[in-house]
Amino acid sequence: MGLLSNEIIEKIDCEENIPVKKEKTPYSERELHPLLSYFAYTNAKFNNGKAILTKTIFHEKSKKNGLNEWVHPDIVGVYIPIEDWNPEIIEFSKISNANAIELIYFEMKKEINRSNYREYFFQAVSNSSWANEDYLVAAKISDDDExxxxxxxxxxxxxxxxxxxxxxxxxxSDVIFHSSRKKELDWETMNKLCEINSDFSKFIQDVKIDFDSKRIHKFEYDEILKEHENYIKKIKRESCRPMPEEQI
Known part of the structure; x- marks a missing residue:
C-alpha cells in the first residue's frame, strides 16, 4: 500500500513540471468537500443515476509510523443499492462473489496546473489501489491544452x-476523464486503512450496517448541501480568516 513500481514512477517522473505562479484562494481543500459530496450525489453524468454518498476521512486521526504519508484517502464515496435493488437480490448478493457495494476514492486539490499535476497524480496513484474507481478532483484546472x-x-x-x-x-461541474473501473476491491489495503485510520474503519462499519439492515442512515455520511450557492459565496468571501495548516 502506497508503494509504486519503478515503471510507474518513471512514467510519472518523465512528465515535465513547469513553474506556475500560485494564486491564493480563500477556501481550503477541506471546504471543497461538501461541494464534491453534492456533485457525487446529484450529478447524473457522474453517478449514472446512482445515489453516491461520501465520507471525509480526517488524516489527523491516523496512526503515525513514518510510512503513511500518501495512503489516506481525502474522501471516500459509496453506492449501496438498497433503494434500487429488489430485497431478494440484496440477500443473494451476500452469498455470491459479486461486489454489490461500490467504493470510490477521491483526492481533493484546490488547483491543478503544470507545476503540480505530476505530484498530485503521483499521490492519487499511491492511494488508489483499493477502490472500484479513483478520481483526482480540483476546483480549478488550468485551461491549458498541453x-x-x-x-x-x-x-x-x-x-x-x-x-x-x-x-x-x-x-x-464535469468529469474531464472517467476512472477505469476495477471489478474487485483490494481487501488487504482496505484492512490496513482500517488499522491506520479510525474514520475509515467507522465508514466501513457504517456501510456494512446499512447494507445488512437494508436502510441507509444518511446522517452517518457527509451532509448533502441544500443551499450550495450560499455555501460557495460564504467560502469565497471569507478570505481574511487564517486557515489551519493541514487545510491549506
Whole structure:
C-alpha cells in the first residue's frame, strides 16, 4: 500500500513540471468537500443515476509510523443499492462473489496546473489501489491544452479519473476523464486503512450496517448541501480568516 513500481514512477517522473505562479484562494481543500459530496450525489453524468454518498476521512486521526504519508484517502464515496435493488437480490448478493457495494476514492486539490499535476497524480496513484474507481478532483484546472494532454495521458495509463468542480455553477461541474473501473476491491489495503485510520474503519462499519439492515442512515455520511450557492459565496468571501495548516 502506497508503494509504486519503478515503471510507474518513471512514467510519472518523465512528465515535465513547469513553474506556475500560485494564486491564493480563500477556501481550503477541506471546504471543497461538501461541494464534491453534492456533485457525487446529484450529478447524473457522474453517478449514472446512482445515489453516491461520501465520507471525509480526517488524516489527523491516523496512526503515525513514518510510512503513511500518501495512503489516506481525502474522501471516500459509496453506492449501496438498497433503494434500487429488489430485497431478494440484496440477500443473494451476500452469498455470491459479486461486489454489490461500490467504493470510490477521491483526492481533493484546490488547483491543478503544470507545476503540480505530476505530484498530485503521483499521490492519487499511491492511494488508489483499493477502490472500484479513483478520481483526482480540483476546483480549478488550468485551461491549458498541453496540461490537458498530459492529464489525459496519465489518466489513460493509470486509470485515475479527473473531476473539475465549477465554483461559478456547481451543477456545471464535469468529469474531464472517467476512472477505469476495477471489478474487485483490494481487501488487504482496505484492512490496513482500517488499522491506520479510525474514520475509515467507522465508514466501513457504517456501510456494512446499512447494507445488512437494508436502510441507509444518511446522517452517518457527509451532509448533502441544500443551499450550495450560499455555501460557495460564504467560502469565497471569507478570505481574511487564517486557515489551519493541514487545510491549506
Amino acid at each position: 496540461l490537458m494532454n498530459k492529464l489525459e495521458r496519465l489518466s489513460s495509463s493509470f486509470g485515475i479519473g479527473v473531476i473539475r468542480l465549477d465554483l461559478e455553477d456547481i451543477d456545471s
